[in-house]
Each structure stands twice: as C-alpha cells, then as structure tokens.
C-alpha cells in the first residue's frame with residue numbers, strides 16, 4: 287500500500303481535516319473503494335456531498351484529482367483523448383517552412399500532439415499512487431456511454447492505435463455519482479460498490495455548518511439547520527441541500543443578523559429556496575416552521 291489508508295476511522299479523520307464529514311457507512315464504502323480497489327457508485331439527491339467527497343478524498347490523501355462531468359451526448363472520444371489539430375497544423379507549417387517537405391519523416395501522431403481527456407489523464411496520473419477519478423452525474427450520459435465505461439472500468443487500459451496501449455501503474459480510485467435521473471444498468475452496478483448518500487442527521491449537518499462556516503454563531507447555525515430540515519419536510523420541487531444550509535447561514539451572518547426570525551427568513555429566502563412555486567409554498571405556510 288503506497289498511500290495512507292489503514293482504517294475506516296483514520297480515513298474519517300483525514301477527511302475531517304479537509305473539512306468533509308463522512309458518517310460510518312460512507313467512510314466504510316470509501317475505504318473499501320480505495321483499498322480493494324473497486325469503483326464506488328454514490329447515489330443520492332442533490333446537494334448531499336457526493337461530488338465533494340471525491341475532491342475531499344484526493345485532498346485528504348494528497349492524490350491527483352480528475353473529474354469527468356457527464357452530460358447528454360457525451361461520447362467516448364471526449365472522455366478519452368483527441369488529437370490537437372492546431373498543434374499538428376503548426377508543426378506541419380513549421381516543417382514546410384524549414385524545407386522539411388514531402389518525403390521527410392514527420393510524425394504528427396506522437397504523444398506531444400495528444401490532448402488527453404479526463405479518463406486518459408486519470409490513467410497517466412496513476413503511476414505509483416492512484417489518481418482519484420470522479421465520473422460525475424453518469425445518469426446524465428447516454429446508455430452508449432455507460433456501456434463504453436463498463437469496458438473502461440474492466441481493465442483500465444486505453445488503446446490509441448497510433449501510440450499503443452496505455453496502462454496505469456496502479457488502478458485509479460473511481461467514484462461515480464448519480465442523481466437517478468435514470469436508473470443505471472445492472473452490469474455497471476455489479477462492477478461497483480454502492481452507497482446511497484442520504485441527508486445527514488441534524489447533529490451531523492450542524493457539525494458540517496460549524497466546520498465550513500465557523501464565523502456563524504452556534505445558535506444561528508442550529509436554527510438554520512433546523513429550518514432547512516423543516517423546508518425539506520415540505521415536499522418542495524427543489525429541496526435545499528447541505529450547500530444551501532451553508533449558504534443561508536453565511537448570508538444571514540453577512541447581513542449582520544444574529545437570529546433567524548421570519549423577517550430575516552423572508553429577506554434571505556432566495557439563498558435557500560430556488561424555485562418560484564416553492565417560494566410561494568414556503569410563504570403560504572407563513573414561515574410557521576421558522577418562527578422561533
């Protein structure tokens with residue numbers, strides 16, 4: 287083992303040092319993902335810390351971080367590599383200009399003309415120590431891309447016809463996230479460890495706010511977290527995540543308020559509720575859950 291993860295608890299502490307609080311279940315899944323290693327599929331609603339976990343892991347362990355953001359229409363070429371046509375063209379011009387015309391050996395398909403995509407970069411960076419590869423929001427990509435990814439995860443090798451096969455020294459640590467816009471295939475799930483990331487408990491969320499926004503007084507932080515939990519119980523179209531709880535606490539503090547009164551909530555509602563119908567809905571409850 288050439289990077290330091292010896293126990294679940296130690297990993298939890300390392301993450302806390304970079305201001306990420308993982309509960310036992312999440313830390314165990316992450317520990318196994320790094321240790322076995324095996325890709326970890328993280329599912330959960332928006333704003334529960336799925337993407338941030340990968341960044342935190344790389345920072346906590348001092349490993350390189352690579353992110354592939356998925357979207358509809360993403361194809362394997364973009365994820366893998368492309369040739370840098372501009373550089374190739376400039377090289378061609380240069381060769382022509384210097385009289386190295388036809389007949390001369392001009393290799394325009396060598397590594398200096400390669401633009402690596404995130405997947406290739408993750409392999410290149412995984413030499414002695416693994417890179418952390420975040421494949422973010424895979425449910426947004428098409429099924430064809432998911433099928434391609436399955437192959438990539440099977441052997442972590444990329445073959446470039448002009449250059450040969452690129453294999454990493456060690457396999458990267460792979461975290462895949464999904465908001466479940468669509469269900470991922472069983473074949474992919476079989477290849478991965480799985481963890482459902484839920485909203486944290488009140489105490490855990492409070493601890494996160496205290497850690498990330500230390501300037502917010504403890505009483506105010508608690509009131510904000512309680513209010514955010516109340517908002518989540520309203521069945522809004524866009525539920526506030528941990529990021530919204532943090533932003534709300536910071537905003538109230540920045541305005542110089544000490545407490546979350548209904549008037550303060552009204553003034554700052556746009557920080558935490560970001561959908562018109564939801565705003566109406568919250569207003570119509572007259573902030574009953576916020577009046578403290």
Ligand SMILES: Nc1ncnc2c1ncn2[C@@H]1O[C@H](COP(=O)(O)OP(=O)(O)OP(=O)(O)O)[C@@H](O)[C@H]1O
Pocket residue numbers: 305306307308330331332333334335336337338339463465494498527528529532
């Ligand atoms: N466990 C945690 N510890 C510390 N901070 C956290 C934690 N979970 C979430 N956060 C904070 O909440 C923010 C939002 O988290 P993140 O963007 O990772 O959510 P997500 O699950 O990827 O959401 P989405 O599905 O919308 O992309 C983070 O930037 C971080 O500030």
Ligand SMILES: [Mg+2]
Pocket residue numbers: 336337338422463
């Ligand atoms: Mg995310």
